[in-house]
Amino acid sequence: MRASLLSLLLLLPLLNGCGAGESGPQPEPLILIPAGFPAMPTPASNQFTPERIALGKRLFYDTQLSRTREVSCGSCHLADRGFADPQQTSAGVEGRRGERNAPTLANLAWNTSFFWDGGVPTLEQQAIVPIINPLEMDMTMTELVARLQTDPTYPEQFRAAYGDAPNPDLVTRALAAFVRTLVSGNSRYDRFNRGDRSALTPQEQKGMEMFFNEKADCFHCHVGFNLTNNGFANNGIFPTYPDSGRARVTENPRDRGRFKVPTLRNVALTAPYMHNGGIATLEEVVERYNRGGVHPSADAQIHPLNLTAEEIAAIVAFLGALTDEEFIHNPAHRP
Amino acid sequence: MRLALPALLLLLLLVGCGTDGTPQPPGSSDTAAILVPLRFNPVVNGAPFHLDSLYTTTHGVPFRVSKLCWYLSRVELVDSTGTAAPVTLCDSAGHALPFGVHMVRADSAHSMAVYMRIYPGSYRGINFGIGVPGTTVSDTLNHSNASIHPYPLNVDADMYWGWKAGYVFFKIEGTSTVNDTALTFFYHIGDDARYVVRSLQTPFTVQRSAPRSVEVRMNLAQLFVSPTDNTASPNLGSASSSERLGMGGPLADNMTRNMRFNDVFSLVP
Numbered sequence A: 001m002r003a004s005l006l007s008l009l010l011l012l013p014l015l016n017g018c019g020a021g022e023s024g025p026q027p028e029p030l031i032l033i034p035a036g037f038p039a040m041p042t043p044a045s046n047q048f049t050p051e052r053i054a055l056g057k058r059l060f061y062d063t064q065l066s067r068t069r070e071v072s073c074g075s076c077h078l079a080d081r082g083f084a085d086p087q088q089t090s091a092g093v094e095g096r097r098g099e100r101n102a103p104t105l106a107n108l109a110w111n112t113s114f115f116w117d118g119g120v121p122t123l124e125q126q127a128i129v130p131i132i133n134p135l136e137m138d139m140t141m142t143e144l145v146a147r148l149q150t151d152p153t154y155p156e157q158f159r160a161a162y163g164d165a166p167n168p169d170l171v172t173r174a175l176a177a178f179v180r181t182l183v184s185g186n187s188r189y190d191r192f193n194r195g196d197r198s199a200l201t202p203q204e205q206k207g208m209e210m211f212f213n214e215k216a217d218c219f220h221c222h223v224g225f226n227l228t229n230n231g232f233a234n235n236g237i238f239p240t241y242p243d244s245g246r247a248r249v250t251e252n253p254r255d256r257g258r259f260k261v262p263t264l265r266n267v268a269l270t271a272p273y274m275h276n277g278g279i280a281t282l283e284e285v286v287e288r289y290n291r292g293g294v295h296p297s298a299d300a301q302i303h304p305l306n307l308t309a310e311e312i313a314a315i316v317a318f319l320g321a322l323t324d325e326e327f328i329h330n331p332a333h334r335p
Numbered sequence B: 001m002r003l004a005l006p007a008l009l010l011l012l013l014l015v016g017c018g019t020d021g022t023p024q025p026p027g028s029s030d031t032a033a034i035l036v037p038l039r040f041n042p043v044v045n046g047a048p049f050h051l052d053s054l055y056t057t058t059h060g061v062p063f064r065v066s067k068l069c070w071y072l073s074r075v076e077l078v079d080s081t082g083t084a085a086p087v088t089l090c091d092s093a094g095h096a097l098p099f100g101v102h103m104v105r106a107d108s109a110h111s112m113a114v115y116m117r118i119y120p121g122s123y124r125g126i127n128f129g130i131g132v133p134g135t136t137v138s139d140t141l142n143h144s145n146a147s148i149h150p151y152p153l154n155v156d157a158d159m160y161w162g163w164k165a166g167y168v169f170f171k172i173e174g175t176s177t178v179n180d181t182a183l184t185f186f187y188h189i190g191d192d193a194r195y196v197v198r199s200l201q202t203p204f205t206v207q208r209s210a211p212r213s214v215e216v217r218m219n220l221a222q223l224f225v226s227p228t229d230n231t232a233s234p235n236l237g238s239a240s241s242s243e244r245l246g247m248g249g250p251l252a253d254n255m256t257r258n259m260r261f262n263d264v265f266s267l268v269p
Helices: A052-061 A124-133 A139-149 A154-160 A168-180 A188-193 A200-213 A282-291 A309-321 A325-329 B220-225 B250-260
Strands: A008-010 A031-033 B034-044 B054-056 B063-079 B084-086 B088-091 B101-107 B113-118 B121-130 B170-180 B181-192 B196-200 B204-206 B214-219 B265-266
Touching: A031 B084, A052 A154, A052 A168, A124 A139, A124 A168, A139 A154, A139 A168, A154 A168, A188 A200, A200 A309, A282 B204, A309 B265, A325 B170, B034 B063, B063 B113, B113 B196, B170 B196, B170 B250, B181 B250, B196 B250, B214 B220
Parallel strands: B034 B214
Antiparallel strands: A008 A031, B034 B113, B054 B063, B063 B084, B063 B101, B063 B121, B063 B170, B088 B113, B121 B196, B121 B204, B170 B181, B214 B265
16 A cells, blocks of 8 residues: 555544534544545445444443353454454353454455355344354344343433344344444554654565565555455465365355455454464464465465565564554444 | 144135235136145155154165255246246235245244135146245345344344355255264255246146145155266265255255256145
């Protein structure tokens, strides 16, 4: 990303009750879109309001969403970890283990598909899955809605947000509204791109150069404002893929071992890595890529990179510069 | 599951139709549509089917079914001129079903019948779909957000994939016995390409004065027949995990083909 916009942040014009030509104090923007980011796509049926975001945040951190009241969305998507999970696979109700590593939630508003195999097209539909997955919350929508309807304050909060009592549709819409506010775009890398040449160390700048050149070749997949092409790739890192990956959705054998290309924003915080959480450190990730693919169906661009130890260290340092401290510590994102 | 037709399900309910778009067959002088049960009667090679009972596939593999459910949709009646027209599916009270979709569940005798709002007259046959249409009134029903739908398209109906935005069209689970070893099988068949359209051509007449249900027999044994070789795999005994890819896999493809072309479904004269 080479945007050199002067402004640090653009204000998304999601202003409540703000008619054209209206004078007086301007309302606080509901969400800040970083410079260089495209407009945020939001469904017409789920436009932002403060009430919807607040409701979604409450639900996100509420363990009532799980059958045993043990876990919430926030149990596996930790702000300190870039809204990912430091465990290889997350613990659901009664200690049940999921099958894949919990990915970051940063910038999901711009995602075009969800989950490691991309089977779900919207955030609203995505929100259904962890609730009903037996390995995660193991809940039914019927029971969840019953809990919310008998809660002393949820019904009123739902009506304020959506004009109706709790129901499955509104649960998913509220959760999606909150998750869309998890926007990360103010890392040192972003500040460097906006003109602050002191934002990156010389080593990080070297790593950035490697990241975006043909030798390290990271940018073919990790590209654009969110450092992902939103595609699916077999990175060839593992010799076998017991998890069918994208093939589960497409039923195309060629998609076996292909998984969604994740954003690299806050990647230094989101270890362990890959769909299975099978790699513990960024150093090992880059070293694995440096060796080239070991799987016969690895994508064509996976090949030995012949990076030196110094170059690997620089790339890892650059990846560390993708951490967005403002995002991580934003109180609006926390319970 | 009771295979005998309860008298109540034969009850024809007069409804005040005629202006609701329900097609009227040629020659019919009736001015009011009626509710006629469309009943599915599962069997295994002629034997009454019951959940958890022991049966044998045509390949000689013993099996028991613990769960069987599937979506019925896009029902049409074919009139005496060969013209097919959509039928409004209703519940027993005459309320139209959302999107014209009904779930048939082997654990619910009530669900084995759904009601068609039709005119008395002569018909040549019936067409129906197995699954949730990928394109319908809302254009993308199969891939829509299940949290907005009532039963049977809701999340808790146990037919929504979740990990993929879509529905299981046809679900059959159970155990088979191979070399004295009980193996579980579970086939969850879905995806737009596996939506089945079945046309059953057997003439029947619907008379206001002599009510009857329209009965479709469903022979489960025909599900497990190889469409190309009656003696070859796949069958339940050989089914491996690799045959259950994603929304079905190769054996599910065979089941789909059997539902389309074999004698899984037949219209009882």
